[in-house]
Amino acid sequence: MKIRMKSLVTLTVSGILMCCVSAVQAQTVTLKFSHFIGTNHNFHKGVAEHWCNAIEKDSVGKLKCQIYPALQLGGTPAMLPDQVKNGVADVAWTSPSFATGRFPRTEALELPFSLPPSSMGGTRAMWEYTQKFGMEDYKDFKVLAMFSGSNVVISTATKPVLSMVDLKGLKLRSPSRYASMFLSGLGGTPVNMPVAQVTEGIAKGVIDGAMAPWEVLPAVKIDEVTKYHMEGQANQPGFTQTPFVILMNKARYEGLTPELKAVIDRNSGLSLSEVAAKVWDDGSEAAKKKLAAQGNKILTIKDTDYNAMKKATVAVETDWIKQATARGLDGAKLAAEVHTLGQKYMIK
Structure with missing residues (x-):
C-alpha cells in the first residue's frame, strides 16, 4: 500500500511539474527575425541581437528571438516586407528603397542633398518625418525602427573623384533608384548590383567603384579593391541616404498580451x-580609421564642386515631386519637409 501511495505521489508531482513546464512554454513567444546580411555585419550584433536580448530581459524570458541572417528564410531583400506581412517572418530589417514605388512617401528621404551625412542626424530626421507624413506607407505593419544608412561615399579603384568632371563615364554601383538618378545627373553610369557582389565586380573591372556608406566598405571588403573615397563636409547635407526599417507583422504584435506589447513598445521606436x-556611426568612424591606416585616400570635395553637384541634380527632386503629385501626394510639401528636418538635425 505504501509503495502504491508513493507511486501515486510521484506521478502527481511529475504531472504538476510537466503542467508547470507546459505553462511556461505556452507563455514564451519566439519571434522569427529575418534580415539580408551576414552575421559579421554590425547590424546583426549591434541591432538585431541587441533588440532580441533587450526584449527577452525585459519580458523575463517570455519573449525570445530566432534570428535568420543572410536571407535564410529565402527570397530577396525586396521581398522582406511581404515575408513579414504574410507571416513568413515576424520581424525583418530591410530598406524601402529595395522596393521602388511601394513606399511612396518614404522615397522623399532619398532625395539628394537633403539630410545630414551622419546616421544619427539622418535617423532623427527620418523618424520625425515618418511619424508626421509617412505612416500610411506602413499601415500593414508595426514599425519598430526607422533609421538612416548614413551618407553614401563615392569609392573608386584607380581614379580620385573630386568634381563632376571626374565622374564622367565612371561605372559605379548604386544602392537605389534615386541614387542612380543622382549619379546619372552627374554624368556617371549607375549599375544596380547587390552589395555582396560589388567587391568582385570592382576587382574584375566590371565597375569602377561604388556608392556605399563608410560602414559597409570593410564589411564586404570594398575597401580592399578601392583606393579613393570622396564625401562632402560634416556640416553639409549628404549626397543621398538609404532609409532602413525594422518591421513587425501587425497581427503578431496585436496578438501579444498587453504586457508583451508594452515590452515591444519600450524597446522600439525612436530609442x-x-x-x-549609433551602431552605424561608430561603424563609419571605425571604417574611416581602418581605411586611412591601410593607405586609402579620404577626399573631401570643395564647396564650389559640392554646389555644382547640387545644381546638376536638381532635376532628381523635380521629377520626384511630379511623380509623387501624380500619385495623389503633395510632393512639393513632402520634399520641403525633408529639407527642413535635415537642417533641424544637421551638425552645426
Whole structure:
C-alpha cells in the first residue's frame, strides 16, 4: 500500500511539474527575425541581437528571438516586407528603397542633398518625418525602427573623384533608384548590383567603384579593391541616404498580451532607431580609421564642386515631386519637409 501511495505521489508531482513546464512554454513567444546580411555585419550584433536580448530581459524570458541572417528564410531583400506581412517572418530589417514605388512617401528621404551625412542626424530626421507624413506607407505593419544608412561615399579603384568632371563615364554601383538618378545627373553610369557582389565586380573591372556608406566598405571588403573615397563636409547635407526599417507583422504584435506589447513598445521606436544610428556611426568612424591606416585616400570635395553637384541634380527632386503629385501626394510639401528636418538635425 505504501509503495502504491508513493507511486501515486510521484506521478502527481511529475504531472504538476510537466503542467508547470507546459505553462511556461505556452507563455514564451519566439519571434522569427529575418534580415539580408551576414552575421559579421554590425547590424546583426549591434541591432538585431541587441533588440532580441533587450526584449527577452525585459519580458523575463517570455519573449525570445530566432534570428535568420543572410536571407535564410529565402527570397530577396525586396521581398522582406511581404515575408513579414504574410507571416513568413515576424520581424525583418530591410530598406524601402529595395522596393521602388511601394513606399511612396518614404522615397522623399532619398532625395539628394537633403539630410545630414551622419546616421544619427539622418535617423532623427527620418523618424520625425515618418511619424508626421509617412505612416500610411506602413499601415500593414508595426514599425519598430526607422533609421538612416548614413551618407553614401563615392569609392573608386584607380581614379580620385573630386568634381563632376571626374565622374564622367565612371561605372559605379548604386544602392537605389534615386541614387542612380543622382549619379546619372552627374554624368556617371549607375549599375544596380547587390552589395555582396560589388567587391568582385570592382576587382574584375566590371565597375569602377561604388556608392556605399563608410560602414559597409570593410564589411564586404570594398575597401580592399578601392583606393579613393570622396564625401562632402560634416556640416553639409549628404549626397543621398538609404532609409532602413525594422518591421513587425501587425497581427503578431496585436496578438501579444498587453504586457508583451508594452515590452515591444519600450524597446522600439525612436530609442531603437537611435541604437541603430549609433551602431552605424561608430561603424563609419571605425571604417574611416581602418581605411586611412591601410593607405586609402579620404577626399573631401570643395564647396564650389559640392554646389555644382547640387545644381546638376536638381532635376532628381523635380521629377520626384511630379511623380509623387501624380500619385495623389503633395510632393512639393513632402520634399520641403525633408529639407527642413535635415537642417533641424544637421551638425552645426
